[in-house]
Amino acid sequence: MDKPRIGMYICWCGNNIAKMVDVEALAEEMASLPNVVVSKNYKYMCSDPGQDLIMKDIKEANLNRVVVAACSPRIHEMTFRKALQNAGLNPYLFQMANIREHVSWVHTDRAEATRKARALIRAAVTRVNHHIPLIERAVTIHPATLIIGGGISGINAALDIADAGKKVYLVEKSAELGGLASHVVEFYPYFDKGDAVIRPLIDRVEKHENIELFLETEVKDISGYVGNFETAITPKGGNEVKFSFGNIIVAVGLKPWDPSPLENYGYGRFPDIITSWEFDDWLAAGNLSKKNGKLPKNIAIIHCVGSRNSKYHEYCSRICCMVAIKYANQLRSALPDANIYELYADIRAISKGCEELYAATSRKRVMFIMFDQEHDLPEIIKADASDSCDMIIRVKDTRIRKRVEVPADMVILMVSMEARQSAKEVSHTVGVSLDKNHFFIEKHPKLDPVATTTNGVYIVGSCQGPKDLPDCVSQGRAAAARVLGSISRGTAHVEVTTAYINPALCSACRMCLDICPYTAISFDESRKVSGVNEVLCQGCGTCVALCRTKAINIQGCSNDQLMAELKALLLSDAG
Amino acid sequence: MSEFEPKLTAFVCTWCTYAGADLAGTSRIKYEPNVRLIRFPCTGRIDFMFILKAFENGADGVIVSGCHPNDCHYVCGNFHARRRWIVFRALVDFLGFDIKRLCFSWVSAAEGTAWAEIVNTFTEEVRALGPYNEYRDMDGTFTS
Numbered sequence: 001m002d003k004p005r006i007g008m009y010i011c012w013c014g015n016n017i018a019k020m021v022d023v024e025a026l027a028e029e030m031a032s033l034p035n036v037v038v039s040k041n042y043k044y045m046c047s048d049p050g051q052d053l054i055m056k057d058i059k060e061a062n063l064n065r066v067v068v069a070a071c072s073p074r075i076h077e078m079t080f081r082k083a084l085q086n087a088g089l090n091p092y093l094f095q096m097a098n099i100r101e102h103v104s105w106v107h108t109d110r111a112e113a114t115r116k117a118r119a120l121i122r123a124a125v126t127r128v129n130h131h132i133p134l135i136e137r138a139v140t141i142h143p144a145t146l147i148i149g150g151g152i153s154g155i156n157a158a159l160d161i162a163d164a165g166k167k168v169y170l171v172e173k174s175a176e177l178g179g180l181a182s183h184v185v186e187f188y189p190y191f192d193k194g195d196a197v198i199r200p201l202i203d204r205v206e207k208h209e210n211i212e213l214f215l216e217t218e219v220k221d222i223s224g225y226v227g228n229f230e231t232a233i234t235p236k237g238g239n240e241v242k243f244s245f246g247n248i249i250v251a252v253g254l255k256p257w258d259p260s261p262l263e264n265y266g267y268g269r270f271p272d273i274i275t276s277w278e279f280d281d282w283l284a285a286g287n288l289s290k291k292n293g294k295l296p297k298n299i300a301i302i303h304c305v306g307s308r309n310s311k312y313h314e315y316c317s318r319i320c321c322m323v324a325i326k327y328a329n330q331l332r333s334a335l336p337d338a339n340i341y342e343l344y345a346d347i348r349a350i351s352k353g354c355e356e357l358y359a360a361t362s363r364k365r366v367m368f369i370m371f372d373q374e375h376d377l378p379e380i381i382k383a384d385a386s387d388s389c390d391m392i393i394r395v396k397d398t399r400i401r402k403r404v405e406v407p408a409d410m411v412i413l414m415v416s417m418e419a420r421q422s423a424k425e426v427s428h429t430v431g432v433s434l435d436k437n438h439f440f441i442e443k444h445p446k447l448d449p450v451a452t453t454t455n456g457v458y459i460v461g462s463c464q465g466p467k468d469l470p471d472c473v474s475q476g477r478a479a480a481a482r483v484l485g486s487i488s489r490g491t492a493h494v495e496v497t498t499a500y501i502n503p504a505l506c507s508a509c510r511m512c513l514d515i516c517p518y519t520a521i522s523f524d525e526s527r528k529v530s531g532v533n534e535v536l537c538q539g540c541g542t543c544v545a546l547c548r549t550k551a552i553n554i555q556g557c558s559n560d561q562l563m564a565e566l567k568a569l570l571l572s573d574a575g
Numbered sequence: 576m577s578e579f580e581p582k583l584t585a586f587v588c589t590w591c592t593y594a595g596a597d598l599a600g601t602s603r604i605k606y607e608p609n610v611r612l613i614r615f616p617c618t619g620r621i622d623f624m625f626i627l628k629a630f631e632n633g634a635d636g637v638i639v640s641g642c643h644p645n646d647c648h649y650v651c652g653n654f655h656a657r658r659r660w661i662v663f664r665a666l667v668d669f670l671g672f673d674i675k676r677l678c679f680s681w682v683s684a685a686e687g688t689a690w691a692e693i694v695n696t697f698t699e700e701v702r703a704l705g706p707y708n709e710y711r712d713m714d715g716t717f718t719s
Contacts (some may be wrong), residue, residue, distance in 0.1 A: 072597045073614075074589075101600025102612060106691070112608040119611050433650045441646075453648055497616070517650035540649035541620025545659070557616055566584065566625060569611050570632040573582050 004035040004129045007063040009054060010121070011045035011070035013100055020104035021117045026069075029118070033125050037061050046076050051083040058087035065128045069097035069121045090133030092496070092556055097124040119572040126568035130561045138491040139535055141227040142246035143167065145483050148219055148426060151179020152469060153461025154251030155201050156476030157483075162210035164484050169243060170205065171214045171233060173422070177202045179253050181469060185283040188326040189353035197469075214241075218422075222248070222429055223519075225535045226456030226492050247456050247483040250440060251476065252426055252463045257306045257313070257416045264379040265305060265413055270391060272296065273380065273411045275305075276323055288334055290390075295335065296409035298389050301327055303344040304373050307416035315437060318466035320414040321348045325358055327412060328366045340366045341406050343395060345373035351468060369406065370398045380411060417466045430457050431518060440464045450479045454518075454538075455492060458482060497556035498537040499544060503529040505551035512543040512552060581701035583610040583694075584629040585638040588618045590648040591683045592640035598687035606691035607698040610638065617641070619652025623663045626677070630710045636676045636701035638693065643681040653681075675700065676707060 008030045012018035023041040031039035038057050044050050045068055057063055066089070068080050073096040081091035099117040107113040143166050147154045150172030158168045176182065182202070184194040205211055216236035224230045224244075232242045256277045259267045267273050271291040274282070282288060289295050301324045306312040321344070328340050347368075349358040362368060371378055378395035389407035396403050419438035427434045432452040433441050440459040443451040450458050460475040461467060467475070486492060499520075501512075506529040512521045513530060520536035521543060523529075532543075532552075544552045544559070553559055587593045593614050599606065615621055618641030626637050639660065647653040660679050668674045678697045682690045 072593075072600070074594060074597060098597075098612075101597040103608075105600040105603055106606055107608045108605055109608065116608050116611065123611075123613075431650070433645070433647065436645055515655065517652070538649060540617040540652045541615070542617065542649065542652045542655050545620055545622040546655070554616075554620070557620065559622065562613065562615075562625065563628065565613055566629060567632050569584065569613065570582065570629065570634055573611075573633065 002064055004065050005037045005061070005063050006033075006035050006065040006067060006125060006128060007038040007054060007057045007061065008033075008036050008040070008067045008121070008125055009045050009050075009069070010041040010099075011050070011068065012041065012043045013070060013104075014043065017070070017100050017104045020107060020110055020113045021099055022110070022114045026114065026118055026121060030121060030125060033122065035065070035129060036125060037063060045070050046079055051079070054080070054083050055087040058084070058089050064089065064093060065131060066094045067097065067121070067124045067128050068094075069099045069117065069124065071100040072098045072102070092134040093128070093131050095124040095128040095131065097121045115573070119569050122572040123565045123569040127561050127565040130558070130564050132555065134496045134556055136496050137494055137534070139225070139227045139494055140491055141486050141489070142229070142244050143487045144169065144243065144245040145247045145249060146171065146219070146222075146229065146231065146245045147249045147251060148430075149173075149179070149251035149253055149461075149463070150177040150205070150213075150215075151251055151253045151461060151472070152181040152198070152201075153253070153472040153476040154179075154249065155205055156473050157249050157251065157460060157480045158205055158211055159201065159208070160477050160480035161483055162208045166210065166484065166487055168211045169214070169245060170211055171217050171219050173216070173218055175216050177205060177213075177215075180255075180277075181472075183277060183280050183284075185280055186326065186330065187469060188322045189351075189357040191326075191329070219426075219429060225533070226494065227486075228535075229456065247458065247486060248430055249458045249460055249476075249479045249483065250426060250430055250432065250463060251460045252420055252423060254417045254462045254466065255420050257418045259305050259413050259415050261312070262305060262377070264377050265302065265411075266380045266391075267413060270380065270382070270411075272390060272409060273413065275413050275415045276320065276327070277415070279327060279412045283330060288331075290410060296338065298339045298341070298407040299331055299335075299410045299412070300341040300343060300393055300406055300408040301412045301414065302378060302393075303342065303414045304346075305413040305415045308345060308373055310374075313416045313418060313437070315465070316348060317417040318348075319468050320416070322351070322354050322357070322468070324412075324414045325349070325361050328361050329357075329364065332364050332366065339407070341393075341408070342366055342368045343371055343378055343393065343406070344368060345371060351470070369395060369404070371395050372398050380408070383407070417462065419463070423463065430454065432457055432459060437465075450475050450482060455494065456486070494535050495537065495539050497539040497554055498534045499532045499539065499541065499552050499554050500534075501530055501532055502551045502553070503527065503531075505549045506530055507549045507551070509548070511546055515542055515546050517542070579702065579706055581609050581635040581698060581704075581706070582633055583636045583638060583698060583701065584634045585610050585612045585640060586615055586618075586621050586625060587612055587638075588641040588648075588653070589614045589616055591642040591646065592680075592690065594684035595682045595686045595690045598684065599691050600687075602687050604687055604691045606694045609698045610694050617647065617649050617652035618656035619647075619649065621656060623659055626663070630676075630707060633711065635704070635707045636678065636697060638678045638680065638697060640680045640682050640690075640693070643683055646683065672710070673704070673707065675704060
């Protein structure tokens with residue numbers, strides 16, 4: 001590499017930076033730093049003229065390093081890297097100093113702010129001397145896809161990919177496709193028959209020439225990286241099957257919670273207290289009678305059982321309010337004379353058509369009673385022989401601020417939805433982390449909701465948090481589009497700032513093998529040294545800090561780069 | 576002595592605290608100008624030798640800040656950092672190092688206010704402690 005020739009640019013960001021930082025004085029001062037050839041300040045570095053300034057200087061002043069002091073690198077690092085690339089310079093011979101978010105917008109004293117900006121800029125200039133060109137690498141994408149979970153989200157993803165002519169391996173843990181949605185008799189808010197919605201999809205999956213289906217099968221281990229994954233599974237009663245695939249879609253869904261810990265609701269103690277999911281099974285069987293064979297006269301539906309409760313699940317389970325309102329409608333049709341009570345904490349009637357259904361339901365002789373979910377839960381007790389009902393629900397109606405007693409012969413508990421036990425195992429298998437509720441974490445909650453931080457792995461449906469049917473379908477099909485896009489491109493870029501091991505320094509302790517969250521490090525038995533698979537490595541650097549012989553480093557975030565930055569940062573402040 | 580302003584270095588994870596500090600900026604939350612950030616891919620990347628190097632080069636206090644437990648972008652780097660931190664802190668404490676000059680925190684990308692509060696509190700604490708000349712004098716290269 002030639003001797004560094006650095007171009008240094010300080011951005012005014014209009015007045016955002018310039019009003020609090022003496023940009024002109026700093027630009028003049030930086031010109032005297034070693035290897036700085038050009039030092040300029042400009043109104044908007046990110047604008048086209050700003051970028052042109054850099055590109056022109058690279059060519060005319062023969063620059064081989066660039067520093068821009070401006071906003072956060074999280075905003076414009078890519079912009080300037082592209083400018084370097086357009087001017088024929090490797091985009092990694094670049095460093096940014098954040099003098100807007102970390103300086104001009106948060107400090108009020110111009111002298112102090114300028115002092116801090118000086119330190120940050122000097123550190124960036126010093127560091128860039130140690131930068132080296134990094135080569136972006138691409139890997140080819142295997143056109144097959146593995147989908148884990150055959151619920152409504154997984155099915156929709158599978159069909160879109162298979163219809164586009166690409167191979168899908170669909171692995172489902174249970175004996176049936178369709179997941180929880182296949183237990184639903186009618187869907188809110190329009191009362192479409194569950195079978196009519198789900199059955200045709202399942203039939204198509206089962207007959208599809210591009211879908212290889214494995215029921216009662218689990219994926220235990222996946223090796224490889226984006227574009228080139230491999231697994232071996234053992235289908236029930238069959239021999240081990242090995243196959244390769246380029247992308248993974250996780251669609252393992254969630255499960256209903258067992259409400260037994262909430263003793264006030266008496267689940268398991270009284271015969272006619274059932275969960276919401278059990279009620280759908282009753283509906284499917286067409287039998288609404290109590291255990292003693294008689295039809296119930298008073299039916300209570302209790303909301304938020306285990307949801308929105310700091311002791312059980314802090315979050316809202318998303319679908320239960322509307323399901324409960326749907327039940328009131330189904331019950332009203334089946335039992336025109338019954339008394340129907342909805343005991344709720346809050347009604348969350350979101351999504352199209354839902355508020356309308358809620359309003360219509362309240363006109364069907366359904367009584368809505370609001371209780372305090374945090375401090376005063378309803379309690380179910382056995383009724384006296386003199387009462388005309390089996391059970392009594394004691395509840396404080398928060399709207400009239402009075403304790404009331406609600407008669408009940410049947411109680412439906414709208415139980416919360418929680419992550420499956422297997423979520424943790426699956427998360428390790430695919431290398432995606434879980435949040436505190438054991439839901440899979442998306443790459444960006446708003447802008448990238450089906451991707452993950454692991455390249456080539458997508459998460460869809462309620463395994464990332466409770467969802468209703470349309471959301472699951474949208475996510476399944478969104479992930480299918482992403483996967484098809486990646487297959488169509490044929491290649492994927494992999495992280496460039498990756499770890500590497502100097503074999504001369506490696507002491508073969510192998511501690512890095514265990515610490516790597518991506519199993520990117522393996523041990524070469526013949527040479528007795530460890531090595532990093534650059535495609536698997538995500539550049540976290542945990543192994544670098546671990547290595548006791550300092551044999552591991554990261555290109556693009558190396559010890560010498562960081563040390564140069566640190567020393568300059570403090571030295572600049574010394575005066 | 577009344578003029579003393581502490582020099583604070585912060586080693587932060589780019590996915591959480593660095594972004595949290597950016598959010599403090601976009602929200603125009605004002606805080607003490609004493610801290611300078613160095614961006615790491617993950618707190619798991621932080622070789623704790625950097626902390627000693629910071630003191631050697633004139634820092635009066637060091638902040639290490641990363642993602643809340645279970646929120647690590649790289650699955651578990653913050654847990655490794657936490658474990659190292661516990662050992663490191665106990666070790667340097669035993670060796671006579673003033674551990675009041677070390678601050679470890681979890682600040683997410685959504686916690687701009689928390690970041691400003693941590694910087695303000697720690698600046699105030701280190702300001703009260705005064706310059707860390709004892710450490711720099713150890714090898715005789717610095718004089719107070």
